[in-house]
Amino acid sequence: MSSTGTPDPDNAWLSDVELLEIRRRLPILYVEAIPVRIDGLGQVTEVGILLRASVTGEMARALVSGRVMYGETLREALFRHLEKDLGPMAFPQLPTSPVPFQVAEYFPMPGISQFTDDRQHAVSLAYVIPVTGTCEPRQDALEITWMSPAEAASFTVSEELEGGRSALLRAGLASVGMLP
Amino acid sequence: MSSTGTPDPDNAWLSDVELLEIRRRLPILYVEAIPVRIDGLGQVTEVGILLRASVTGEMARALVSGRVMYGETLREALFRHLEKDLGPMAFPQLPTSPVPFQVAEYFPMPGISQFTDDRQHAVSLAYVIPVTGTCEPRQDALEITWMSPAEAASFTVSEELEGGRSALLRAGLASVGMLP
Amino acid sequence: MSSTGTPDPDNAWLSDVELLEIRRRLPILYVEAIPVRIDGLGQVTEVGILLRASVTGEMARALVSGRVMYGETLREALFRHLEKDLGPMAFPQLPTSPVPFQVAEYFPMPGISQFTDDRQHAVSLAYVIPVTGTCEPRQDALEITWMSPAEAASFTVSEELEGGRSALLRAGLASVGMLP
Amino acid sequence: MSSTGTPDPDNAWLSDVELLEIRRRLPILYVEAIPVRIDGLGQVTEVGILLRASVTGEMARALVSGRVMYGETLREALFRHLEKDLGPMAFPQLPTSPVPFQVAEYFPMPGISQFTDDRQHAVSLAYVIPVTGTCEPRQDALEITWMSPAEAASFTVSEELEGGRSALLRAGLASVGMLP
Numbered sequence: 001m002s003s004t005g006t007p008d009p010d011n012a013w014l015s016d017v018e019l020l021e022i023r024r025r026l027p028i029l030y031v032e033a034i035p036v037r038i039d040g041l042g043q044v045t046e047v048g049i050l051l052r053a054s055v056t057g058e059m060a061r062a063l064v065s066g067r068v069m070y071g072e073t074l075r076e077a078l079f080r081h082l083e084k085d086l087g088p089m090a091f092p093q094l095p096t097s098p099v100p101f102q103v104a105e106y107f108p109m110p111g112i113s114q115f116t117d118d119r120q121h122a123v124s125l126a127y128v129i130p131v132t133g134t135c136e137p138r139q140d141a142l143e144i145t146w147m148s149p150a151e152a153a154s155f156t157v158s159e160e161l162e163g164g165r166s167a168l169l170r171a172g173l174a175s176v177g178m179l180p
Numbered sequence: 181m182s183s184t185g186t187p188d189p190d191n192a193w194l195s196d197v198e199l200l201e202i203r204r205r206l207p208i209l210y211v212e213a214i215p216v217r218i219d220g221l222g223q224v225t226e227v228g229i230l231l232r233a234s235v236t237g238e239m240a241r242a243l244v245s246g247r248v249m250y251g252e253t254l255r256e257a258l259f260r261h262l263e264k265d266l267g268p269m270a271f272p273q274l275p276t277s278p279v280p281f282q283v284a285e286y287f288p289m290p291g292i293s294q295f296t297d298d299r300q301h302a303v304s305l306a307y308v309i310p311v312t313g314t315c316e317p318r319q320d321a322l323e324i325t326w327m328s329p330a331e332a333a334s335f336t337v338s339e340e341l342e343g344g345r346s347a348l349l350r351a352g353l354a355s356v357g358m359l360p
Numbered sequence: 361m362s363s364t365g366t367p368d369p370d371n372a373w374l375s376d377v378e379l380l381e382i383r384r385r386l387p388i389l390y391v392e393a394i395p396v397r398i399d400g401l402g403q404v405t406e407v408g409i410l411l412r413a414s415v416t417g418e419m420a421r422a423l424v425s426g427r428v429m430y431g432e433t434l435r436e437a438l439f440r441h442l443e444k445d446l447g448p449m450a451f452p453q454l455p456t457s458p459v460p461f462q463v464a465e466y467f468p469m470p471g472i473s474q475f476t477d478d479r480q481h482a483v484s485l486a487y488v489i490p491v492t493g494t495c496e497p498r499q500d501a502l503e504i505t506w507m508s509p510a511e512a513a514s515f516t517v518s519e520e521l522e523g524g525r526s527a528l529l530r531a532g533l534a535s536v537g538m539l540p
Numbered sequence: 541m542s543s544t545g546t547p548d549p550d551n552a553w554l555s556d557v558e559l560l561e562i563r564r565r566l567p568i569l570y571v572e573a574i575p576v577r578i579d580g581l582g583q584v585t586e587v588g589i590l591l592r593a594s595v596t597g598e599m600a601r602a603l604v605s606g607r608v609m610y611g612e613t614l615r616e617a618l619f620r621h622l623e624k625d626l627g628p629m630a631f632p633q634l635p636t637s638p639v640p641f642q643v644a645e646y647f648p649m650p651g652i653s654q655f656t657d658d659r660q661h662a663v664s665l666a667y668v669i670p671v672t673g674t675c676e677p678r679q680d681a682l683e684i685t686w687m688s689p690a691e692a693a694s695f696t697v698s699e700e701l702e703g704g705r706s707a708l709l710r711a712g713l714a715s716v717g718m719l720p
Contacts, residue, residue: 027608029567041255042274068567070661075221094222096308096356098643121610128276174534176276207389207428209483248387250481278463301430354714401615402634435581454582456668456716488636536636
């Protein structure tokens with residue numbers, strides 16, 4: 001965390017060096033969300049995918065994602081990351097059940113699971129989250145693109161999602177009966 | 181269906197006699213809903229239980245429940261029965277996924293499962309449904325009582341639910357992490 | 361039921377004519393199963409797809425599938441259809457929970473859902489079922505082909521599954537974390 | 541880790557002091573399992589509850605439970621803790637899906653969720669696991685008691701489970717349709 005400026009909310013309880021150290025010792029708990037728009041009967045009509053600039057300046061597609069902090073409930077973590085990535089007017093409908101549609105296990109070494117993450121061993125609880133308001137991506141998320149479930153499941157988008165998240169996106173679509 | 185008057189929407193495609201006959205030959209598909217109120221983070225704060233007069237005039241507690249008709253989707257059936265029992269201003273949030281929290285199997289003969297129904301072999305897909313508007317029970321549902329999850333799980337309410345639905349109610353509370 | 365004698369177990373409580381009639385009046389309840397082989401940690405390694413001759417003599421891929429009969433539990437229906445299609449030595453591990461990974465709604469008219477069935481409106485509860493024994497397809501199922509999850513998810517197999525069941529197969533793979 | 545030699549498998553990648561420190565900074569990921577016996581149709585017939593001596597020598601009921609280590613999959617963690625608590629001949633049937641029936645959030649401070657843990661903020665993925673072999677508790681688990689689902693759900697057993705795990709046990713029973 002820089003001494004001058006805005007603290008990274010994800011690191012609030014840990015310095016960057018400490019977190020770096022711990023990331024090599026323990027699985028880190030994450031939540032991930034696929035923002036969707038639904039019709040009056042609850043059926044998913046559109047899927048929101050973020051466009052994000054990586055640290056190296058490259059553009060990449062992304063899901064809403066972030067760490068669960070000490071003392072924070074899963075719901076609070078979901079809400080915080082949704083607000084961080086979609087803005088304060090997205091009005092997400094958090095699920096009544098904390099059971100995710102999938103548990104994604106990210107490993108620094110490939111071949112253990114479908115998912116990889118260079119930095120750490122992360123275990124991520126993933127949810128499909130309807131949003132009813134206006135999404136205005138903030139921080140490093142430059143833009144949110146809304147597309148049909150079929151487009152979201154397509155190869156082109158998949159390619160641009162990192163760490164195997166295309167499989168997670170497709171599993172999310174399948175969980176709501178929307179995977180072609 | 182009476183020749184004089186309002187058709188029972190549940191029987192729209194079948195006469196009463198036909199339905200009676202079929203009920204002894206085939207499992208009948210139902211949907212059931214536990215209406216709940218939630219807080220801003222999606223956590224269930226209150227559970228709505230119907231008070232209903234049976235055909236014999238006796239009062240009994242009930243969940244929102246009804247048959248799925250020919251040509252109707254599960255979502256449409258859920259919406260129709262929620263509107264029938266809670267009125268047009270309840271604004272239920274139908275689930276993004278059609279997977280129920282429990283499948284309740286009702287048999288006319290006791291001992292096969294937790295659930296019984298004198299009239300038929302019914303298989304019911306059960307959902308916990310947040311409602312955001314005003315509930316005004318219509319038709320034979322006289323009243324909806326809102327109570328805390330702990331009260332809803334308690335013995336007194338359980339006793340008044342028919343056909344083993346107290347177990348279904350408790351399973352619904354458990355599915356949202358609210359069973360004490 | 362054929363006039364020569366062998367009763368179709370699926371029609372035991374209804375004549376063909378009666379069933380034909382009812383199929384135009386009520387949604388019919390089905391169970392479907394995707395047979396899989398698993399490793400010692402429960403991870404799916406292979407998926408079994410049936411090869412079946414249709415009434416017109418055409419070959420088609422299929423999942424284990426069949427009607428739930430009056431008085432029969434979902435578990436009994438699952439077991440009966442697994443035994444019918446995979447033989448008595450398949451030793452399927454039925455799930456501890458009756459909650460399916462997906463509810464597939466088949467309509468005679470296209471466009472209502474992902475799934476179609478010329479004959480009827482069917483609602484099908486679908487399960488991924490590990491089998492530990494030897495599968496010897498009986499009756500009209502000519503053969504079971506074992507393939508990797510990736511092959512099962514591929515386009516070629518999908519094309520050969522009827523009524524949109526390729527989407528159901530992919531949703532099943534997704535539910536066990538095996539959809540690429 | 542004790543100086544006499546036997547490493548605590550739970551602490552293999554961290555010293556006790558380090559773990560103590562981290563437990564105040566990050567949520568720690570756990571898996572928990574409710575061992576059950578099932579009949580030929582997959583229905584739960586018996587539930588296994590451990591009897592365990594705490595560090596102070598007091599006896600308490602417990603579920604199978606333990607930390608997920610760095611580099612370890614959830615399945616591997618489940619298998620390791622089941623073997624540790626039930627012995628090598630229990631032959632647990634690990635689930636095909638890594639999605640838990642419930643996510644239990646344990647906090648050191650009461651009132652945030654149903655679950656508490658003095659030592660840490662732990663997030664636990666909970667599973668109902670059929671075991672088909674012989675259970676011989678090892679290490680600090682002195683005994684496993686098999687009981688009916690109704691007994692397991694009863695108040696007496698609940699009282700003896702720590703940290704609110706009686707609610708987790710009941711949610712597990714509900715998830716397999718066995719909560720009265």
